[in-house]
Amino acid sequence: xxxxxxxxxxxxxxxxxxxxxxxxxxxxxxxxxxxxxxxxxxxxxxxxxxxxxxxxxxxxxxxxxxxxxxxxxxxxxxxxxxxxxxxxxxxxxxxxxxxxxxxxxxxxxxxxxxxxxxxxxxxxxxxxxxxxxxxxxxxxxxxxxxxxxxxxxxxxxxxxxxxxxxxxxxxxxxxxxxxxxxxxxxxxxxxxxxxxxxxxxxxxxxxxxxxxxxxxxxxxxxxxxxxxxxxxxxxxxxxxxxxxxxxxxxxxxxxxxxxxxxxxxxxxxxxxxxxxxxxxxxxxxxxxxxxxxxxxxxxxxxxxxxxxxxxxxxxxxxxxxxxxxxxxxxxxxxxxxxxxxxxxxxxxxxxxxxxxxxxxxxxxxxxxxxxxxxxxxxxxxxxxx
Amino acid sequence: xxxxxxxxxxxxxxxxxxxxxxxxxxxxxxxxxxxxxxxxxxxxxxxxxxxxxxxxxxxxxxxxxxxxxxxxxxxxxxxxxxxxxxxxxxxxxx
Numbered sequence: 265x266x267x268x269x270x271x272x273x274x275x276x277x278x279x280x281x282x283x284x285x286x287x288x289x290x291x292x293x294x295x296x297x298x299x300x301x302x303x304x305x306x307x308x309x310x311x312x313x314x315x316x317x318x319x320x321x322x323x324x325x326x327x328x329x330x331x332x333x334x335x336x337x338x339x340x341x342x343x344x345x346x347x348x349x350x351x352x353x354x355x356x357x358x359x360x361x362x363x364x365x366x367x368x369x370x371x372x373x374x375x376x377x378x379x380x381x382x383x384x385x386x387x388x389x390x391x392x393x394x395x396x397x398x399x400x401x402x403x404x405x406x407x408x409x410x411x412x413x414x415x416x417x418x419x420x421x422x423x424x425x426x427x428x429x430x431x432x433x434x435x436x437x438x439x440x441x442x443x444x445x446x447x448x449x450x451x452x453x454x455x456x457x458x459x460x461x462x463x464x465x466x467x468x469x470x471x472x473x474x475x476x477x478x479x480x481x482x483x484x485x486x487x488x489x490x491x492x493x494x495x496x497x498x499x500x501x502x503x504x505x506x507x508x509x510x511x512x513x514x515x516x517x518x519x520x521x522x523x524x525x526x527x528x529x530x531x532x533x534x535x536x537x538x539x540x541x542x543x544x545x546x547x548x549x550x551x552x553x554x555x556x557x558x559x560x561x562x563x564x565x566x567x568x569x570x571x572x573x574x575x576x577x578x579x580x581x582x583x584x585x586x587x588x589x590x591x592x593x594x595x596x597x598x599x600x601x602x603x604x605x606x607x608x609x610x611x612x613x614x615x616x617x618x619x620x621x622x623x624x625x626x627x628x629x630x631x632x633x634x635x636x637x638x639x640x641x642x643x644x645x646x647x648x649x
Numbered sequence: 650x651x652x653x654x655x656x657x658x659x660x661x662x663x664x665x666x667x668x669x670x671x672x673x674x675x676x677x678x679x680x681x682x683x684x685x686x687x688x689x690x691x692x693x694x695x696x697x698x699x700x701x702x703x704x705x706x707x708x709x710x711x712x713x714x715x716x717x718x719x720x721x722x723x724x725x726x727x728x729x730x731x732x733x734x735x736x737x738x739x740x741x742x743x
Contacts, residue, residue: 361664419660460664468669475665486656487663494658 267441271434272298274402274441275341275367275427278409280305281449282365284339286314288327293379294431295343295369321346325353332362333471335462337413340364343431344371344385351392357424358393359488360472362461363416364424365409366394370535371431372621380622381431383535383587387563387595393488395425395495396563400538402439405429407512410449414502417456420494430536432622444510452509492565499562518567520559521574523549527556529634530575530611532583532600534560537618537625541584544630555634560596568603575600576607580637586619593617593645612637615645623649678705682723685741688714692735699727699736 269277276298279287289299305311314331318324321342332338342350347368357364370386372378386396397412399405405427412425429435461471475481496518503517514520522542524530533541538559548555558574575581581604585594592598597615604610614637619625629648636646656663688699690713700708707720708727716727728736 359665420658422660422664460660460666470667470669472665473667482654483656484663484665486654487658490656490658491660491663 267443268438269402269441270297270436270438271402271405271429272369272436273301274406275409275429276301276305277441277443278406279339279365280311281406281444281446282337282339282410282413282453283450284313284365285336286328286331286338288316288318288324288331288338288340290318290321290324290342290346292321292343292346294371294381294435295341295346295367297435298341298367298369321349322353325350325357328364328366329353329357329360329362332357332364333360333461333463335456335458337417337456338362338364339366339409341367341369343369344373347385347389348373351389354389354392354394354424356472359484360461361422361488361491362424363413363422363456363458365412365416366424366426367405367409368426368428369431369435370428378621379431381433381536381586382620382622383428383430383585383595386426386428387587389426390564390595393423393492394564395421395423395492396428397425398428398534398561398563399434400536400559400561402429402434402437402441403512404514405434406441406443407506407510407514410444410453411499411502411506411514411517413453413456414505415495415498417453417458418498418502419459421491421498422458422460423488423491423495428535433536442512448509452505496562496565496567514561516567516570518562519570519574520561522557522559524556524558524574524578526554527578528554529580529582529637530556530558530578531630531633532558532560532575532581532596534563534596535586537584537586540625540627541630544627547627548631548634553634566599566603571600571603572607575604575611577609578611580634581611581613582616582633582637583613584616584618584625584633588617588620612641612643614640614643617645617647618649673705677719678722679717679719682718682721682741684723684725684738685718686716686721686723686725686728686736686738688716689735689737692733694733694735696732698730698732702726702730 306315372382499517583597
């Protein structure tokens, strides 16, 4: 079925298709439309779910943890400052191994306060133990949320997932959307029957109990890490199954390679700027420049091998960071550099800080970046507009 | 001596969950009590507020509120919230 939907609507559609049983929410620009859409469906009787608003994002995640601990399928959404307020409970959700799925509509962080999109909020949560997927368009938002439920509820993983879409650029922009049939989604996802997280009066259970000795704490943290690394395998399987069922291909689900096989220069992007970057790659290919693009789709767990294999052999790697850790620079650049440490031929990695506070990226900007990088043998840092 | 830790992934044991075996019933918290609440049934209006608010569930409902002194810690939340001041308390010397 063809639809015209904003990013917010596609995420809401995905929650409805997945038959999320509990949705605690708190509104925040640019995510508000998402929960308004769900609220409208619930009011009209189109969506049978436990939908409620609470007093803050900290409470949203606490409610989500409580609901998921009973064995329900839980969905929620937030953005920027809201995600930071959730921070404490994010660690609890992942530590208790509760497969909550959350959509984050990325927005820059205060101060100075902004409403426009950059990736600071999302990338700041890399240590929270969640699985993090970064979508590039509205179709991928819908598909990623469906896949996220499947990956999170897999027994080899059992970790919460965060699906990120860029505020405004995706969240408020209508794009053509292919909506899968409810019947197909039901068979794809199946029912969620947890064996570790359920609250029943006749079988009392403590979840996430106090572990006061370092040995068991180390054990549980190790299990958490292994579960996250297992997700690298599960994601590939789920993407393959998704392609079989719905026909849309996300490759291995970890990274997307675009014209990288013979490329001398590879751009590294994530999120919605990748679509502009792809257009610039097409333009530069017309001018006989061997340019390719690597899109980081999964941020946590970090697909080190896939990144290395895609990038080794290129002369220049240009990392576009739509985020900033002041005092360090972009957050993706160190990861890319670390992944390339054991490469056969190490390329020169040049760092570009772009699109902060929703600064728009253009094809010209990417072409300018390539010109800069070609004349830089040492891999500098550039701020572009 | 230090050693290299090796764990295999075990989803059954690797999730921090443990059975709760009604441990509150085993822990006789009545010995903690310093203040002892007593209900004056002449004043009691049977509003069930003390029954609802008791954090330990030490007040049971048998047509009227009854305090189980094996578990009552003497926190006096019941006395504090009684609308008709039917719960008196005095210091218990042990």
